[in-house]
Amino acid sequence: xxxxxxxxxxxxxxxxxxxxxxxxxxxxxxxxxxxxxxxxxxxxxxxxxxxxxxxxxxxxxxxxxxxxxxxxxxxxxxxxxxxxxxxxxxxxxxxxxxxxxxxxxxxxxxxxxxxxxxxxxxxxxxxxxxxxxxxxxxxxxxxxxxxxxxxxxxxxxxxxxxxxxxxxxxxxxxxxxxxxxxxxxxxxxxxxxx
Amino acid sequence: xxxxxxxxxxxxxxxxxxxxxxxxxxxxxxxxxxxxxxxxxxxxxxxxxxxxxxxxxxxxxxxxxxxxxxxxxxxxxxxxxxxxxxxxxxxxxxxxxxxxxxxxxxxxxxxxxxxxxxxxxxxxxxxxxxxxxxxxxxxxxxxxxxxxxxxxxxxxxxxxxxxxxxxxxxxxxxxxxxxxxxxxxxxxxxxxxxxxxxxxxxxxxxxxxxxxxxxxxxxx
Numbered sequence: 001x002x003x004x005x006x007x008x009x010x011x012x013x014x015x016x017x018x019x020x021x022x023x024x025x026x027x028x029x030x031x032x033x034x035x036x037x038x039x040x041x042x043x044x045x046x047x048x049x050x051x052x053x054x055x056x057x058x059x060x061x062x063x064x065x066x067x068x069x070x071x072x073x074x075x076x077x078x079x080x081x082x083x084x085x086x087x088x089x090x091x092x093x094x095x096x097x098x099x100x101x102x103x104x105x106x107x108x109x110x111x112x113x114x115x116x117x118x119x120x121x122x123x124x125x126x127x128x129x130x131x132x133x134x135x136x137x138x139x140x141x142x143x144x145x146x147x148x149x150x151x152x153x154x155x156x157x158x159x160x161x162x163x164x165x166x167x168x169x170x171x172x173x174x175x176x177x178x179x180x181x182x183x184x185x186x187x188x189x190x191x192x193x194x
Numbered sequence: 195x196x197x198x199x200x201x202x203x204x205x206x207x208x209x210x211x212x213x214x215x216x217x218x219x220x221x222x223x224x225x226x227x228x229x230x231x232x233x234x235x236x237x238x239x240x241x242x243x244x245x246x247x248x249x250x251x252x253x254x255x256x257x258x259x260x261x262x263x264x265x266x267x268x269x270x271x272x273x274x275x276x277x278x279x280x281x282x283x284x285x286x287x288x289x290x291x292x293x294x295x296x297x298x299x300x301x302x303x304x305x306x307x308x309x310x311x312x313x314x315x316x317x318x319x320x321x322x323x324x325x326x327x328x329x330x331x332x333x334x335x336x337x338x339x340x341x342x343x344x345x346x347x348x349x350x351x352x353x354x355x356x357x358x359x360x361x362x363x364x365x366x367x368x369x370x371x372x373x374x375x376x377x378x379x380x381x382x383x384x385x386x387x388x389x390x391x392x393x394x395x396x397x398x399x400x401x402x403x404x405x406x407x408x409x410x411x412x413x414x
Contacts, residue, residue, distance in 0.1 A: 012283070048241065048277045051209045051268065057394040061408040077409035090323040092273050092316075095280035102270050109405060110391040112308075112384040119308040119380050119387075125407055146323065153316050156272040 003192075005029045006079040006129070007038040008072075010086035010097025015042060017087040017173055021136050021180060025083050028185045032192070037075065041096040044068050049102040056110035061124060069103035077107050079129040081192060082163075084154065088135040088142065088170060091149030101157070108161060115159065123162050131158045132191040133168030134184060142170040167191040202228050202359070203260035203298075204237040207267030207278030211239045216342045220303055221266030223344070227356030228262070236260070240267075240281040253281070254288045262299045262359055263330065265321065268342075269306035272316045286328045299359070300330035305342030309376045309383035313339065333358075334365040340377045347372045 007025055011018030022038060029036050046069040054064035063070050076082060086097040093101065109122040133154035137146070147170040158166035169187040171180050204225050208215035218237070225235050236256050243249040257263060267278050274282070288294075302321040304314040314337035325332040334355060338348065351372035358365045376383075395401045 048209060049270065049275060051270075051275070053394075057391065057404075058398050058400065060395070060400055060403045060406040074409045078411050089279065089283060090286075090320045090327060092320040093279070095276050095283055098270075098273060098279050099276035102276050105271065107409065110395075111404070112387045112391075114380050114384060117380060118310055118313070119383055124405065125410060127411065149316070149319050149323070153272055153320070156316050160271060 003034045003080045004078065005034045005036045005081040005083060006075055007036060007083040007085055008097055008100050009038060009040045009042075010084070010094040010100075011040070011042060012087055012094050012096060013042075015040065017136050017138065018085050018134075020173070020177065021134050021171060021184060022085050024177065024181045024184050025085065025132075025134060025188065028181070028188050029081075029083075029192075032189075034081070034192075037079075039072065039075070039100075041100055044072070044100075046072065046099045046103055048099060049105070053110065055106035061106050063103055063106050065103075069100070072100050073104045073106050076104050076129065077125060082129045082131050083188075084131060084133045084157075084168075086133075086135055088137040088146060088150060091146040092153050104161070120160055128162040128164065130165040130191050131161065131163040132166070132188055134187065135168065135170040137170055137172050140172055140174050142172065146170070165191050165194040167194075200228070200233045200261045200360075201259055202233050202235045202262045202264060203256050204235065205240055205263060205265045205281070206237065207240045207265060207274055207281070209241055209275060209277070211242070212237055215268075216305060217266040217268055217303070220305060220338065220342050220344070221264055223349075223352050224264060224301075224303070224356050224359075227353065228360060231356075231360045233360070241275075241277040244277060244281050244284060250284055250288075254285065254292075257285065257298065258294065258296065260298045262301065262333075264301045264303060266303040266305075269304050269314050269317055272313075273320060274304075274317060282324050282328075286324065289328045294329055297329050297331045299333045300325040301334045301336065301355070301359070301365075303336040303338070305338040307341050309339045309378060309380055311337035311339040311374045311376065334369060336369065336373050338373055340383070343377050345377050347375065 154168040208217040318335035
């Protein structure tokens with residue numbers, strides 16, 4: 001069966017910050033036999049989550065806002081791997097990536113359960129995609145603390161979205177393509193092979 | 195505008211706005227204490243402010259006038275809601291471009307729907323980085339669980355926080371110690387929370403569909 005990856009490109013402005021890394025991630029995945037869909041979020045009209053919980057208690061599993069956010073949630077549910085590609089924004093995601101992540105909560109249940117002693121939401125589906133985070137920093141080198149924060153954020157998201165595996169890396173926009181490729185490939189392989 | 199006394203700016207990062215959100219209600223508890231001590235206050239809803247050039251300019255000007263900026267927001271998937279992140283991106287770009295010299299003190303107040311306030315930790319770290327990178331003086335990150343339930347302990351913590359902000363002293367560890375403790379055991383929260391969700395779904399006539407799988411993959 002084909003394995004499907006969805007690259008969520010959260011680049012800001014003209015997208016120059018994430019373009020190179022997105023191209024490399026796309027190529028790396030295709031080279032190992034994955035089908036890849038790439039979504040440029042700054043060009044996708046997704047309204048912000050209303051925080052109304054309608055997707056849980058009015059139309060369970062479907063957001064009450066009828067826009068591209070619904071399609072993204074569906075695509076996410078149908079993927080085996082999500083690649084969160086983002087300019088590193090104070091160690092976290094850009095607003096463009098986050099608008100898609102916020103609108104994906106219909107894919108989990110409102111009901112709670114304990115996971116390693118912590119309260120989290122129950123699965124809605126039997127299978128969930130793996131999550132790989134690629135953060136792009138504008139400096140020559142990311143602050144190690146910021147890098148660790150990004151990895152933690154991706155891992156926390158993986159817990160909340162029941163991802164069977166996750167991993168993240170931070171690359172610099174100034175790195176040459178070979179270095180960037182090695183780091184992205186290492187991260188993606190770690191996530192898809194674990 | 196001439197400065198009269200100290201000024202606190204409440205930034206609300208909830209889609210539900212200044213009137214209806216839990217975040218605004220919680221932020222106002224601290225803002226109210228400062229007002230009682232003679233402070234003036236302003237508030238802004240980030241989702242609304244970022245929509246127009248005028249809104250953005252007014253937001254930047256309000257920050258420039260403030261001695262304390264208190265950001266109150268709900269936790270959305272381990273971080274802030276997307277429009278609140280957009281506001282941070284814009285504030286950062288503005289402060290870099292305009293070479294702002296003043297460093298308002300910055301307090302973040304994040305509340306989540308899980309019982310453990312510690313689930314806000316990642317978001318608080320992001321906000322601290324934002325403050326450090328954009329010329330704010332980070333003074334406190336207040337994390338609340340249980341949807342922002344205000345217990346007696348939390349109220350005491352807010353009193354301590356308000357006093358520390360007013361006196362311009364370090365925020366005592368007691369604030370964090372009082373707010374970080376879950377208000378009930380996790381297992382009890384799971385039982386009560388699940389009853390609540392089922393009741394709400396029942397009211398909407400969808401209790402039987404609570405576990406619906408509209409995007410189920412073929413072959414799953």
